[in-house]
Amino acid sequence: MAHILIIDDDEILAGLFQDYLEGEKFTVVTVHTGEEGLQLALNGRFDMVILDVMLPDMSGNDILKQLRQQSNVPVLMFTAKGDDVDRILGLEAGADDYVPKPCTPRELIARIKAILRRTESTYSQGSDHCIEIGPLQLWPQQRKAHWHQQSLELTSTEFNLIETLARQAGQVVSKNTLSEKALGRPLARFDRSIDVHISSIRHKLGQREDGHDWIQTVRGQGYQLIK
Template identity: 70%
Template sequence: MNKVLIIDDDEELAGLFSEYLQQEGFAVDIAMTGHAGLQQALSGKHQLVILDIMLPDIKGTEILARIRLESRVPVLMFTAKGDDVDRIIGLESGADDYVPKPCTPRELVARIRAILRRTQSAATSRQQGPILAGPLQIWSEKRKATWFEQTLELTSTEFNLLETLAHYAGQVVSKQTLSEKALGRPLARFDRSIDVHMSSIRQKLGSQADGRSYIQTVRGQGYQLIKD
């Protein structure tokens, strides 16, 4: 049974989501403060963390940053509805995806399952050797990636995106394909999640000798991983 941690000071909402998630077969823990949530998130007992960006004692982005120093556990953030700044900050801080408040329990479960489906299916992959794309090596079954023989520290979603690009190295991959394969959902209109994640991946890969990025944006089409 997958165990989910909800970090949210809204007792009524957290209780509603907890009840629904349990009906859908999840085990659920709730933390009402950021400090308590951070401690539980780092316990290694949960397959996914739901984190509210607005908490009374610590900002959600600060909690996420602390989690990312020690853990790759997938994090789904609650953000204010229509607030693009919150969404972008959350993604840049290492969130795997976001759900705007208010949202329906059904939408929340769909997002959770999409994230877990990607992380767990890769973890049980029978692939024996790594995916090779120039200096990039990816072991899907180990959720491990190296770049010029150095381990890359990637979030779950960043790993999924880079893995997808590596499969099609040298080819342009559309945002729709990246969203479906890496995020586990269709691309939503005006959704900038992939762009923000790609910006983070680019920073981690660095630049080529001529200053160009190893991941090229092809306007109106998608992204391309330069494999040579």
């Protein structure tokens, strides 16, 4: 039974979503201010945080940035429908995915289940052998990553992405496959989520000695992790 934190100042909508989630056997806590939500999110009791971009006391993106300094708990952002700027800023700040408002409870639950499913069971079959590609080491069951023998801090979605690329290192992986593996949903038209997450991973990995990125873009096809 997953524990979900909703941070949203729309009390009616948040209450509706809480009722639906509890009907799906989730344990839900709802708060309506950013400050209270941040403190609860940092206590580590939640399996996922649902965070509205627009809050009365703090920006959702500012909350997310502070949260990411101490926690990699999956975060699903509420963004204004059609507002690409909010979506990209949220993803760059470390959100795992977003859902536009207004949305249906069914869509919200589908997104939550997809993220939790990828977080809890990504490639969890069998023993937790280490995947090693150059300076990268991954332990899928532990969801632990090392880069040049140092701990590599990744969000849940970033871990799913780099694991998928590592398992097919040297091969091109399509954006749709990455979306299915990392987000648990098909890639939507004009959706830049994968691009933003890949950009974040590239920043954390740095560049190769030859000045190129470890994750290469293959135009019109997808991405490739260099062996």
